[in-house]
Amino acid sequence: MISPPRIHRNMILEVAGLTMRFGGLTAVDQLSFAALHGEITALIGPNGAGKTTVFNCITGFYRPSAGAIRLHHPGALPTDLHRLPGYRIARAGLARTFQNIRLFPGMTALENLLVAQHNRLMAATGWGIGAVLGLSRYPRAEREAVETARRWLQATTLLDRADDPAGALPYGAQRRLEIARAMCTSPTLLCLDEPAAGLNPRESDDLARLLLLIRGQGTSILLIEHDMGVVMRISDRVVVLDHGRLIADDTPAVVRAEPRVIAAYLGEGGEDEAA
Amino acid sequence: MNLPAALKDAALGALVALGLFAPLVGLRTDVAPGGGLFLRTRWADVAILCGLVFAGRLALVLWTGRRGLRPSTAPGPWTARLQQAGRFFAPAMLAAALVLPAIPGIGRYELDLGILVLTYVMLGWGLNIVVGLAGLLDLGYVAFYAVGAYAYALLAQHFGLSFWIGLPLAGILAAFAGILLGFPVLRLRGDYLAIVTLAFGEIIRVLLINWASLTGGPNGIGGIPRPSFFGLPFSMAGGEGTFAGFFGLEPSPVHRVIFLYYLILGLALLTNWVTIRLRRQPLGRAWEALREDEIACRALGINVTTTKLSAFALGAMFGGFAGAFFATRQAFISPESFTFIESAIILAIVVLGGLGSQVGVAVAALVMIGGFELFRDLEEWRMLVFGGAMVVIMVLRPRGLVGTRTPSIALRERRAIGGDLVGEGRG
Known part of the structure; x- marks a missing residue:
């Protein structure tokens, strides 16, 4: 079961009904989730699940087809990121890194x-x-x-x-x-696109420590990552996408046990194999 | 380097020579006594030439111990030596430029040549902001030169403005032209940007030819007022209110030339000073970052639009200053002075000098403009020598004379960065 999107006073990033279409292909479909202040939120999913598309919408490199993305500031009105040109998003307090280093x-x-x-x-x-x-x-x-x-x-x-x-x-x-x-x-929110890609285990450990340090200094983190070791160790919240849809949004321990997540990663086993 | 490999390399060289010399030297048409043409063969000469190439190549390969000339953009021993020399070279060049008019034996011709070279140094430094720092390939830079020249000429003619008021106005108008060009090309990159800037340069020239009621068309504008020395005109008549009269000197036409020389030197140094200062500041660093990676700039909150426009505007402003100077020196301007070849020469100066390098651009301007004059005795061979020199420079130093980049700031030690790491800009 998908719980309804968490509306929280402590929210820093709110994604509501985000949809992104490329021609006839719907890469992200009605996605809603939230990242909380002072937390590390991981966005995971199998290849082609739409993680990077979501990321590019949040950081202003794509303009979403529908939906809203808001950056919340404590004690101030939220910023509508989906309406801002790219460079204003960075000025609003959202920084990103790139999957292929830039x-x-x-x-x-x-x-x-x-x-x-x-x-x-x-x-x-x-x-x-x-x-x-x-x-x-x-x-x-x-x-x-x-x-x-x-x-x-x-x-x-x-x-x-x-x-x-x-x-x-x-x-x-x-x-x-x-x-x-x-x-x-x-930034108030740091968005990392596969920061552990291509790193050896020792470097991954160093990276995990660095991210915890950044969180400790009060910057929230949203990260896309394939390295499950890193994700499960440091994330406070894990959001799982499959085919552009949200299939789980919970703590790492719960997500790890969630059958739909296991199915998405290992293939839709079940009836196919039986047949 | 072992001998068989060297022999093979030399044999290959000889083979290439054979292919070249067989038709060029080996076959020759001569007129027979009867009046008809006949083919004379000179295989012996070809053999001698190929032998020379073989021996020369063998000696070269054995001597240098490597396989041919290997161009590299990484800082090698040469670069380090050049940099050490460079520390003294730039001040030495500046000192030479400052005392040039006082050196005995320097006459009117040399001073005029100096003014010409300095004009191109200034144009090169101005274009260097756009191409070298911001990485925006501009093939129509001469348009701003033209805007500055015509702006000053028209302001002086219609409103009677003096040079010292016309100069900043010409710069401002050229900067506006730069912004005007900047807006449509903001989203273009690389080759497309080059084509549009090329077209912009041509549009300005065609406009100058055809808007005859304002610009005088192909006849140009004459009688442009000469600059005065803080209100004292240079006049052959002498007398109370003139430069010569005021300082009690014998009136001489050289006074004005010397004054113009120092004027363009000052303007060029102003360009240099502003560029050097800006490089160490956020705007200059943002230009260089833009050259390296535009998308990363956007992700860091840098407004790419205004940053690009500021580069265009500033580069154009210095082009406009140079144009106003050109107009006041010549006292006559016409669209013929602002053809594409001028843009090409200025761009060649920047590329030969090394993108982003101030000293390199100055040396390249000296070589390109001054050297061109030196070869005047060679007559029709001049272009050949000139083109050959350019090819040799680009083969030996693919990133220009100064192919390295000096960091704008350092925690401990400022080390030059090899050209292979520095981006060339993709628009």
């Missing part, structure tokens, strides 16, 4: 993290003009930005590689740097 390879790790703080720095420069003339609060703002970057480099154990070009870092380090870059935008 760093700025020719810029150093530090520069990558400073680009992420563009909007805050830009405000301090008085739209670039003041800073060219050396008239503004820019130097202090930049020192603070470098300090923030240094903190996240430390948290992702990349401090030694701060002045190396991002494209020359090993794969696992690039993954961590992308998370650090997303965190430098000071």
